[in-house]
Amino acid sequence: MKIFKNNNGFTLIEMMIVLLVISVLLIITIPNITKHNSKINSKGCEAFVKMVQAQVQAYEIEKKEPPADIQALVKEGYLTEGETSCPNGDLVRISAEGEVTSAKKETKSE
Structure with missing residues (x-):
């Protein structure tokens, strides 16, 4: 009488190797993403x-x-209320001649 084993699953070692590879990929990619954020x-x-x-x-x-x-x-409805500064927090200013510029947000230090 032959008993057939079902070997369709993954071993613990195989799962740990996959997790290790995923971890290494995350360790490599996350610093690159944060570097380019600015x-x-x-x-x-x-x-x-x-x-x-x-x-x-x-x-x-x-x-x-x-x-x-x-x-x-x-x-006048050309911009909405939330569109008054840059995505990075810089302030947007309009000169008397109509020239638009951005400037760093001034922080108060107390």
């Missing part, structure tokens, strides 16, 4: 400034003058 935020801020500049131009075409500040764009 670059991603600065590129997002550049894109946001260009978008606000386009809204300033649309405002100028309609109103025949540049907006006084970013709140004027929000008030």
Whole structure:
């Protein structure tokens, strides 16, 4: 009489090797992602400034003058309330000539 063994499962050693490989891949990739996070935020801020500049131009075409500040764009519906600063927290400013720039958020130290 023959007894057949069912060998379809994984052994503990095989599972530990797979977990080790996954852990090594995570250890390699996570620092690379965090390194590039500041670059991603600065590129997002550049894109946001260009978008606000386009809204300033649309405002100028309609109103025949540049907006006084970013709140004027929000008030007139060109931007929403949450769109007044860059994704990385930098403030967006509009000059008297209608030029849009971003500046680091000033922190208060007490």
